[in-house]
Structure formats: structure tokens, C-alpha cells
Amino acid sequence: MSTGEFDNSATRYPEPTYGHPDYDAPDVIDDLDDGDFTAEHVGLIVPPVEIEASRHLHRLVAGWGMLSDLSFSDLLLYVPLPVQSEAEEKRFLVVNQMRPNTGPTLFLDDVVGRTMSAAQRPAVATAASSGEIVDTVIDSVWLGERIRVTAIPVRFHDQVVAVVASESALSTTRQPGVLEEVYLEAFGRLAKMVSAGQFPFEDEEVLAAGGPRVGDGVILLDQLGKVAFTSPNAISALRRLRISGRIQGASLTELGVETDTTYRAFFTARPAAEEVERNEVCVVIWCIPLLHAGRVDGGLVLLRDISELKMRDRLLISKDATIREIHHRVKNNLQTISSLLRLQGRRLTEPSAKAAIEESVRRIRSIALVHEILSREDGDEVNFSEILRPLVRMVEEGLTSPDRPLSFEMIGESGNLPSPTATSLAVVLTELLQNIVDHAYPPGLLMSEELPKVRIEMLQGAGVLRVDVIDDGVGMSGEADPERRPSLGLSIVTGLVSELEGKISFAPADEQAAAGETRTATGHLRRSGTRVSLTVPVVRGPIATQPPQREAE
Missing domain, CATH: 3.30.450.280 (GAF domain)
Known part of the structure; x- marks a missing residue:
């Protein structure tokens, strides 16, 4: 034709x-x-x-x-x-x-x-x-x-x-031979x-990458589960499991292979897989039942020696465990330093010295939080949202008092960040939140029963993480402008943001209040507040040069 x-x-x-x-x-x-x-x-x-x-x-x-x-x-x-x-x-x-x-x-x-x-x-x-x-x-x-x-x-x-x-x-x-x-x-x-619609099996679980292929080794079973044919590579895999003697005509269990894979495949008429380990040798066995007229009349077994892959997995697990242990020890050491500083601070009488010690303790604790999260995670990346929650909780416990409560709200997700970026960003946010508590709400600003609100918005996109810290406090004016009168905390913030190749900006949170409108349409008092915007690249390269647009925009 x-x-x-x-x-x-x-x-x-x-x-x-x-x-x-x-x-x-x-x-x-x-x-x-x-x-x-x-x-x-x-x-x-x-x-x-x-x-x-x-x-x-x-x-x-x-x-x-x-x-x-x-x-x-x-x-x-x-x-x-x-x-x-x-x-x-x-x-x-x-x-x-x-x-x-x-x-x-x-x-x-x-x-x-x-x-x-x-x-x-x-x-x-x-x-x-x-x-x-x-x-x-x-x-x-x-x-x-x-x-x-x-x-x-x-x-x-x-x-x-x-x-x-x-x-x-x-x-x-x-050329046709026995194997062919x-x-x-x-x-x-x-x-x-x-x-007939019997293959693939409807409830079959697909093997992950690295499953056996035909070239790794094939065993053909008859309707009784006895070995009818074994490829050369399959024989080699069985020999590495210390299986000796005649293979033909025996079941895998009779040969000494400690597995019920073939039994489960024949009994359930569904594929079954299992890893068999012996003397540091690991072989994965995958049995596919062969059906005829709805009944199992044989089986096809694929084998693959995955000893080297298993060894690599163990090395990776050991490496991950070592890294987590290092993070755990760093966290413990930082907590020890923090405790020593607090003990030293209790002996001081100079208010400015005590304040400096307290600020140092807070910065160290923010770094320790990152290492605590990393000690529980695999790899060297961490979801910064998991750090931000305990960070805000630490600020609530250490920076506010019952007569000056603050309401914190977190919006959005940061996604995963490399540990160096997460560490620097944790210190930056600690400084910004501390600055809000110290300067955004001076005495006499708030009306009775008025609860000040601080909002933290996060958005990641186009290779950039954007974090906005917004308060409804007194805002920036004259000598209160942080860009005109940089403090130690602001110097730390700008230095860390610069190291991260990011940008920081300060602006009024309420433009109308900043323009002079003191009341809303309903008569409520309007304050300008402050919006601090951070943009930090999480993917280095040209893609990270433009910050993402805010959801409101």
C-alpha cells in the first residue's frame, strides 16, 4: 500500500x-x-x-x-x-x-x-x-x-x-530472539x-519520576505468579539482592524477595509497587497484572536498582538536618545574647542606655525569629508571612502598654524569600513598627476609646516584594520627617534596604488630610498618617527592576 x-x-x-x-x-x-x-x-x-x-x-x-x-x-x-x-x-x-x-x-x-x-x-x-x-x-x-x-x-x-x-x-x-x-x-x-479499556487502570497511582523502565529489568509471571522469563538486567538486580539459585519456575517470595507486591497485584487486579532493601541495596519492584476476559492470567514485573538514588536521598536528608540544626543553634545563641543584654540593662540607671539596650534586644530577637523558622523548614528559603506574625506579636508584647493599645492588620502574602533577605527584612520591619509606636501617636492625639490602627500590606509579583506599613497617626511634618532627621533606627533601615538593592519611600497615608482637610464627610477627625513603602527584589536581574502595582491601583 x-x-x-x-x-x-x-x-x-x-x-x-x-x-x-x-x-x-x-x-x-x-x-x-x-x-x-x-x-x-x-x-x-x-x-x-x-x-x-x-x-x-x-x-x-x-x-x-x-x-x-x-x-x-x-x-x-x-x-x-x-x-x-x-x-x-x-x-x-x-x-x-x-x-x-x-x-x-x-x-x-x-x-x-x-x-x-x-x-x-x-x-x-x-x-x-x-x-x-x-x-x-x-x-x-x-x-x-x-x-x-x-x-x-x-x-x-x-x-x-x-x-x-x-x-x-x-x-x-x-532480529527475533527469546527476549524480543x-x-x-x-x-x-x-x-x-x-x-478493552482495562489499561491504564482507573485507580492506578502514577509512579514518580525515577520509576523502573523496561531496560532496567523485566520479569514475566505466569497465571500462578511463577517466573516464566527474566531479562538479564532483572537477573542482575536479583543477584544484587543476594538472590541465588534457579529463578525460573519460582515465585519472588520463594526466591527470598521479601515483598508481597506480586500477591497484591494478582489479588486486587491492580498494579502494586514496593521498595525492597537488603544490605544497602535497594530495588524498586513494580508489578502490572495482565488481564484476559476480566481475570488475571499473568503479570509483568519491572525492577530497578535505586541504591545510588537512595544514598543521595540519605545524604540530602542528612544535609538538610545539619542545616536545620545550625539554624537552631544560631537561634539559641542569639537568645542567649538577648538574655545577657536584658540582664545588663536591668543594672543600668541611665534612661538612654536602658533604651539602647532594649532596642538591641528587639533587633536580636527579630533575627532569632528567622532562624527559628528556618530550623523547622527544609531548604534555605522561608515564607516571610510566617515570620511576620510572631514579629508583630513580639511588637505588641514589648512595645505597647495597656493604656496605649495598637491594632495590627496583615494583608496579603509575601511568598518564599531567601534567608538573608528574610533576616534583613525582619530587622527593617521591627524598626518601622517600633518607630510607629514611639512617634506616630503622641500623648493627647487619640480621642477616648479610639483604637489606632497599623496595617501591613504585602504583595509579590514580577520578581519584587512590596511591603507597605501604614498607620493613621500624626503623620510627617517638619522636624518629625524621618528623612530630614534620620535616627539610628532609620539609618539601620536605609542601610539594610540598600544592601538588598531595594527602595524605601515615606508618604502621607491620607493625602487629603496632608492637604489640610481635618474632617471627613461624616465629621470624624482626619489625620494624615504615614505610609512607608518598601520594594525589595526577590529575583535578581532585569525582571526585578519594576515594583508590582498595588491591588488598589
Whole structure:
């Protein structure tokens, strides 16, 4: 059979090409969610797939590397395109592709996004319409050689939702041997399960990256769970587990492998996986039951020696634990220094000296808070919102008195920050909050039963964290302007912000009050207050040069 190959004039769907100038593409779907298979895996707008069928295709693609390896061929996933009339030729869109690890690939370039007509892939069209597996050979004009195509209908709830095609060049077909025959037999059995809607399994948990592949080791089990075939790599994995003697004809349990994986897979008719460790050797075992007429009549076991990966994991865990212990000890040392300073402060009689000691204690405690959070987290980043809450609580406990209460409100999320940035920012906010308590509400400013409010707004975007500290106090005027009369606290703030390559600005919180309006429309007293705006880059580079817009803007 001679036919054309991939339509080089075809463009990415849904542009009305494909040799049909009058083809009306379906409406573009704007609200594709994470569950949409084709949007996530292909980045194309294709005919919408029912959500449950989409999840079925998700599971198929997650594990079809095994099918590609067993068949020594490329796998292409075809989805039928809608037609306007019965007279229009049926076309199929390639929405995913898998290359084998056990043989050469047929396609050196990606073919995802290309379309095929029924004449170009008659086996795919026949499988889609009949629901049966079709095996044929075609002459590829594009590739210049003969191609074997095995089209497998993907059935879900008695409906064919896609077609998987196994495509390989006859010129590169491996010489048949025992291993090749067993692999192709296993592929054929799994293909029948795909066609019957039995594979992939609906409630199967997809293995994480690093799961076993066919090249790592294969064991074929008969209907009694006895070993019928073992690949050379599987034998090596078992030998590393100190399994000796004859393997053929025995179950894994009889061989001494301490696992019930095969028993669970046969009993539940669902895949089962387990890690087996012995003498610092760790092998992951994944058993897929092979079904026929709804019954388990065999099993396919994939093995992989992950001893090196396990060792790396242990080293990483040990490293993380060491880093957390360091942060814990730094926190303890800072608390010790803070306690010593407080003891020293109690012996002082000079008010200015006592105030200086108290300020130092607060700064040290703010740094200790960061290390306390880091001692409980993995990695070197911390969610600054988790630091801000105890920081505000510390300010409430240490800087306010019952006769001068303050109401603090935190809005927004900061996201994760590197520990050096979080440490500096904690000290900066401590100084700003202390400045509010000391200067924003002088005696006689507040009316009886009036509760002053301090608001902290956080917003991260475009690689920048923006923090606004807003109070409704007396505001800035003349000698009270912090930029004209910098204190030690403000010097610390500007120095740390400069080190972070950030910016700080002071402005009235209420522009109308700053312009002279002293009353609101309802007659309430209006104060200008102060807004301190911080912008700190959390991603160094050009992206962090512009601060994000506030939500109100």
C-alpha cells in the first residue's frame, strides 16, 4: 500500500488549513483547566475531551514508556478531528509522542501537532471506527522506507477516545530472539487491555519520576505468579539482592524477595509497587497484572536498582538536618545574647542606655525569629508571612502598654524569600513598627476609646516584594520627617534596604488630610498618617527592576 506521509503544509490546529480552505475550526476554549489533557501535554487547542476520558489519557501517557520499550517502536497518540460533513475526509491530530529506549526512533523530529488523513494512516482510521487493533505495513514516501503500523484503539467506558499507533521501520527491526519475543508478547497483551479499556487502570497511582523502565529489568509471571522469563538486567538486580539459585519456575517470595507486591497485584487486579532493601541495596519492584476476559492470567514485573538514588536521598536528608540544626543553634545563641543584654540593662540607671539596650534586644530577637523558622523548614528559603506574625506579636508584647493599645492588620502574602533577605527584612520591619509606636501617636492625639490602627500590606509579583506599613497617626511634618532627621533606627533601615538593592519611600497615608482637610464627610477627625513603602527584589536581574502595582491601583 502506497500513501503519502505527514502533511508538511499542515499547521497547528485550529487554523483552517489542512488542505481545506473552507474548514471552520471549532471555537477556541478559553477556560481550559489543569485536567485538560491536550492543553497540558501539547499546548494546542484540540477537540475538547470529556474530563474523565482526559484523565484516562493522562494515565496512559504517564506509563506508556513501557509500551514503547516493549514494542521497540515509537508511539503516537492520535485524536480524531471533527468533520463538517460525512463526505469530508477524516483527519487525526498527533497530540503526544514517545520514543523507545530499547531501539532506534523512527522520527528524528517531533511530530506532535501534525495531522494525518485516513488515507495516510488507514490503520489508525480503521482502529478508530471499528474499535479493533489493526496491524499493517505502509510505504512512507516522506521517510523513504516501509513502516509497520499497529493501531490500538484507546477505549474508555465503551467509547474509543483516541488511537495509539506503534510505528517502526522494517529496516531497523531487531532480529527475533527469546527476549524480543517475550517483549512483543507482553506488548500484545497490554495492547489488548488498552483496546478493552482495562489499561491504564482507573485507580492506578502514577509512579514518580525515577520509576523502573523496561531496560532496567523485566520479569514475566505466569497465571500462578511463577517466573516464566527474566531479562538479564532483572537477573542482575536479583543477584544484587543476594538472590541465588534457579529463578525460573519460582515465585519472588520463594526466591527470598521479601515483598508481597506480586500477591497484591494478582489479588486486587491492580498494579502494586514496593521498595525492597537488603544490605544497602535497594530495588524498586513494580508489578502490572495482565488481564484476559476480566481475570488475571499473568503479570509483568519491572525492577530497578535505586541504591545510588537512595544514598543521595540519605545524604540530602542528612544535609538538610545539619542545616536545620545550625539554624537552631544560631537561634539559641542569639537568645542567649538577648538574655545577657536584658540582664545588663536591668543594672543600668541611665534612661538612654536602658533604651539602647532594649532596642538591641528587639533587633536580636527579630533575627532569632528567622532562624527559628528556618530550623523547622527544609531548604534555605522561608515564607516571610510566617515570620511576620510572631514579629508583630513580639511588637505588641514589648512595645505597647495597656493604656496605649495598637491594632495590627496583615494583608496579603509575601511568598518564599531567601534567608538573608528574610533576616534583613525582619530587622527593617521591627524598626518601622517600633518607630510607629514611639512617634506616630503622641500623648493627647487619640480621642477616648479610639483604637489606632497599623496595617501591613504585602504583595509579590514580577520578581519584587512590596511591603507597605501604614498607620493613621500624626503623620510627617517638619522636624518629625524621618528623612530630614534620620535616627539610628532609620539609618539601620536605609542601610539594610540598600544592601538588598531595594527602595524605601515615606508618604502621607491620607493625602487629603496632608492637604489640610481635618474632617471627613461624616465629621470624624482626619489625620494624615504615614505610609512607608518598601520594594525589595526577590529575583535578581532585569525582571526585578519594576515594583508590582498595588491591588488598589
